Amino acid sequence: MKITTDNVAQVLASIQELASKQVMVGIPATKAEREEGDDEPINNAQLGYIHEYGAPASNIPPRPFLIPGVAHAQDKINNHLQKAAKAAMDGNAEKVDVELNATGLVAQAGAKFEINNGIFEELKKSTLAARRKRGRTGVKPLIDTGQLRNSITYVIRKKD
Structure with missing residues (x-):
């Protein structure tokens, strides 16, 4: 005896959800605020933008980390997106969410990896002197307190 179930509605709903x-x-924006007591007048989102694209008027060179970091993780990201698509075709909405979250984690890790290991223009002597004055000894661009790196995250949103 063969039993066939009609799960077309479930599959279509899962595909639509994906x-x-x-x-x-x-x-x-909800994760952009810097810690209390910081002297920085800007938040992490603004700081990230400045570092990604540079600020010539302030003599800050671009030190892109987000776009290259995600690009370096693209194969892993595509793998999870393919799994999400397959799960949607199977009507498995729960697995779709698992794979979308995995996609976000991989992309987030790629950006953080880029901050830690990327090759950036060296910091100027004045920046290093300002760091030492605050008791910091690190010379790596983009890493002073770690707040910028730690604020990188992902969200899954409904498309507009």
Whole structure:
């Protein structure tokens, strides 16, 4: 005896759910604030943008970490997105969410890895002197307190 079940509605709902979501990686406004007591007048999202693209008027060179970090993780990201698509075709909405979260984690890790290991223009002597004055000894660009790196996260949102 052969039993056939009609799960077309479940599959279509799962595909629609996947198609309506997007994984976004970066520094969302809700995670952008710097710790209390910092002298920085800007938040982590603004600081991340400045470092990603540079600020010529302030003599800050670009030190991109987000776009290259995600790009270096693209094969792993694509693997999880393919698994999400397969799960949607199987009607497994729960697995779709698991794979979208895995996608976000991989992309987030890629950006953080880039901050830790990327090759950036060296810090200026004045920046190093300012760090030493604050009791910091690190010379790595983009890493002073670690707040910028630690603020990188991902969110899964409904597409607009």
